[in-house]
Amino acid sequence: MIQVKNYICGQWVAGEGEEQKIYNAITGDQIGSVSSAGLDYEAALNYGRTVGGKVLRKMTFQERGRMLKALALFLMERKNAYYQVSAWTGATKVDSWIDIEGGIGNLFANASLRRQFPDLPYYVDGTAAPLSKNGSFIGHHIMVPKQGIAIHINAFNFPIWGMLEKIAVNLMAGVPAIVKPSEFTSYLTEVMVKDIIDSKILPEGALQLVSGFGRGIIDHVTSQDVVTFTGSAFTGRKLKAHPRLIEESVPFNLEADSLNAMVLGEKAAPGTEEFDIFVKEVTKEITIKAGQKCTAVRRILVPEDFIEDVQKGVSARLASTTIGDPKVEGVRMGALINRTQVDRVRANVELLAKSQQIVYGNMDQFDVVGADKDKGAFFSPILFLNDSPFDKQDVHHVEAFGPVSTIMPYKDLDEAIELTKLGKGSLVTTIVTADDKEAREFVVEAASVNGRILVLNKDCAKESTGHGSPMPLLTHGGPGRAGGGEEMGGKRGIMHYLQRTAIQGHPTTITEITQQFQQGAKGKISSVHPFKKYYEELEVGDQLITESRLITAEDIDAFAALSGDNFYAHKRETNFTGTMFDEQVAHGYLIMSISAGLFVDSYEINPVLLNYGIDELRFTKPVYAGANIHIRFTCKEKISTDVTPNEDDPKTLIQRGVVKWLVEMLDDTDEPLVGIATILTMVKRLDQSIN
Template sequence: MLQLENYIAGEWVKGAGEGQLLYDAVTGEPLAAASTKGIDFKAALEYARNTGNPALRRMTFHERGNMLKALAIHLRTHLDKFYALSYRTGATRADSWVDIEGGIGNLFANASLRRKFPDSPFCIDGESHNLSRGNTFMATHLLVPKEGVAIHINAFNFPVWGMLEKIAVNLLAGVPAVVKPATATAFLTEAVVKEIIASGILPKGALQLLCGSAGDILDHVGSQDVVTFTGSASTGLMLKSHPVILRESVPFNMEADSLNCIVLGKTVSPGTAEWDIFIKEVRKEMTTKAGQKCTAVRRIFVPKDKLEDVQRALAVSLSQTTIGNPLNEKVRMGSLAGQQQRREVKEQVSKLLASSQLIYGSLDSVEVMDADAEKGAFLSPLLLLNENPFHSSEPHEIEAFGPVATLMPYDNIDDAIALSKKGKGSLCSSIVTGDDREARDYVLGAATHHGRILVLNETCAKESTGHGSPLPLLVHGGPGRAGGGEEMGGMRGVKHYLQRTAVQGSPTTLTAITGVYQQYAKGNTGGIHPFKKYFEELQIGDQLITEKRLITSEDIDQFADLSGDHFYAHLRDTDFNDTMFEQQVAHGYLIMSLAAGLFVDSYEKNPVLLNYGIDELRFTKPVYPGTELHIRFTCKEKITQDKKEDTDIPRGIVKWLVEMLDDTDEPLVGVATILTMVRRKEG
């Protein structure tokens, strides 16, 4: 019997003993065995902390992001191998696409996030704060990679996506991972990890794999580690309550299966576009991955007067779903992940039937194509009806993790909101409605109990990613029963693996620490004009104090004529009584334009390629005719840009702090951050 291997401390090793058997979900045939017996879990974590963590921490966000991009490109060259194994989990081609290519898509998405971080191993978090009148004492927040390891304990339903969506985030943050996939489908996770390790793209110790039991791994975690769990709420609670997790205050992120719901709006009727969208979405959520998704719809709320129409429409739609061997192109729903999973689903459905009735499907038989219904873990889609949802606890508390959902009526939108909350917290909820007011009422009323809410209507349905699709740039998690955790979410997810520390000191000292110029820090003046320097030659704090420029009424008049901005405050003959101004005031954009004229060196070609934009522009003090304006222009931050084509000019983005001052110097007349694209010497 083939035995899966564990990747520990840089070596592929097999666990001792026979291990747990893994089966082909479609044929019931034994595939492999998995065991972690004999693995030194403490040593595995120490290897990650001592070898993988320092290597990743030395890399910048941009280097880590490019590492993820290279890994995604590499894995795409092995898709056929992954798909062939995925069929054996019971997944159809469409199911496998979500798992495999969706997981790789997470690598690409997180790789792109590098552009939102500096080209350094750490970053500033949020705005800096001036804490003194004399501008000599300030504070900011730093985010640095934790010195531990991410331990991911994953579910069986997405053996690829579940791993990649998590490690993409911790690797971008600079933290290594130990992945423990659910044993039933670990053979697919193992195949992907083997390709990752063979690629040589990740530094040593960045990724380890356990195929089998998690053993005593949680006995050895520490405060710098992060544990994530995806699976049942009961198992998650047990792990979260581990004494070492509690004693060491180890961050624990739980994403638990929840009783997600979908609502049909009161205004939607048969024959409308939204009606068809609703029926299609429910069928998709019940049958994709055979309903084995943590985000799948479990509760269906429809207006009481539409209950019978929805029941009939769903029955027709579900009957058109061909079930069977996922290798057959005609099949639209494969099997559950295994016989054990099928038994558990049936047990849960039996509990639901205490207060509901089965209105579509059968617990005992299912017609399948190109397969054996008993040898494979096949199950019919099961639609239940509960006509008293406010008086029945079962549909709001019991989850059957398969192609099972319960239909329930409601009277008004407030009732729909109340029913949605009876699930005590979910990963996601949807409402299908063409009425934006109804959508607003539902979202604002239900948002406290759902991690994500999708509003579906005719306008967005065609391009919508759907109810059950978590996205890398959106948070995935939910309150209450859903675990109270949060993962992904773009930069938000990365910050879970970074330690936030408040740092106080002088502006000059904090500039040296952060690598980002802090306002009022000592500048580097003198020497050649900053615009004559290549990207590599520029230093943070390089500063230019410009000559002065007298602002006249003629300047203001001419700018008004040129721009067409004849706002009353810019006119000489305005009666300024009961206004905010004493006399004719200069346009803010005139001040910014004159500022550019003062700091731009425009007489000969130089490394500055173009103006890339303006951020955080503020006009803080009125400028009247007779004012002399000058500029303090400082190199604030540098961000390297990757070449998209070999022929691209090597370049980077430079952020400049532009402080606009009058004769008094303080307070500022205006402040902005401008961005320029600057040529690099080397490609």
């Protein structure tokens, strides 16, 4: 027998007594117990805030991202051990792959987001707002890590994915976490957390584990903390109403099980590729994880003329799905998590059966391979038919959290949309259609009640991740019944753990705070050309004022001939009456090219490796022949990057960083700005190579 422990305040500890017995879902045998009774949650929260949080907040986004990547690589090397334990939950290899490697994939994906953040512990949000006439007073926004702890309360169905997809986000933000998985499957979470702690990749205090019931865990939260919950809508609402959350205005993210739908398009008739895709996807969603997914398809919406064909197609595929011990060759569906869950699913199937007909499956009579169905937590796939879904509405209110789904007819797309809405908020809906206009109409009307919509057809089916797979760089959550929250979502997910604060002051002061040069700030003029400085030597605000260059009509003619851009405004002989211009005007790209000639130091090899792009290029007024142009060239921002192989010598690694430069193109008038751009360069570090 195993005793699942908790990792609190830097120690592995057992809770008092036995809160929950743990069973093997396949055999029904008890494999251990778990408890978190008697834990000091106030001390645990403070430990995370003061020990783990203090270190994480000082790390930059780049450092946090590299930390996550290192952790992902470390866990991937040890994945086989997790598969072995995952089998106890009743999961097939495919089910375990979603949980284990899908969870680790979240670490990789969130680690990659470091490229969208500055090399700072905090984020600079948006652009500056001018607040004064002469530009000496501006406003901006920064987002800093909350100085609290994230408390993640997760469901039983994904003991690894549920943890990793959440901590990846808060760790990227610089916030520590306490994870409370379901006591039913916390033994699998514990195995991975032990590896994470032993790796020492995360700072001490960055991750703690509560394996049992966790009663009282949110009694000591403060306004700096964040609480997330994944599970039933009923339990989520109870937690959301906790007095402490209300008193402290604690952010609470709820991701609840929902009555998700899959819609067959009106033209996806039997015999089309889309029809076959639909039948295959529906069956997969019923059987993967034995239907124990918050994103599983519960409502199958089909044009009324195709009902019989869909019923036959799905039933045939379900009949070919072997249920049993995942270790047995050919088994495609495992067990529910335990007998308690079997009883719960059975009760909801019996409730649904009062208003609709079972057309496939029998809760008492079904075959199981390699195990005893009366001892293990096995359950037959159940397919219902609801012939009047607007009248018989239990299907839109009752969720059997297992391999259970209902086919229902619709007359036209408007009815399909209305049926989708009867779920009162879903995590995901899929429409399978080859008609892009039908897809557009459905998506626009159904989006308000969905957190995610998958449009599936033959063109994307092979590479589609499927109905039930939320992606780490996209929002995972949904309105209404689905909880009204958001998890993941790329940068948006990370920002959930950051505090946005408005800052006001002189551009020079705001430049120092943001480490991004603001227009109107004082530049740092140096006798050394900025391109001669290595990455570490450059400072935000380093500035070069170039010599002037006279723009001539001959320059404009030559550029037109070279580029082929003979727009009328660039030609001398044009009659400019009634146009926006007074005379022949210089090409904007000519001015940008001349700008490069003015600010680039090209006389000798220097630390600049390459120029790889221009952002935010704008031309603000016409430049005519006879104008004198000069450039104010300023180091705008520095972004650290990873070490990459040298193509000439793979054993040598080049260390470099990205530098953004503000290019202001100026003439000699009272309002001198004629153009503005940001260019990006790769710049060597001082110790530019390591072996």
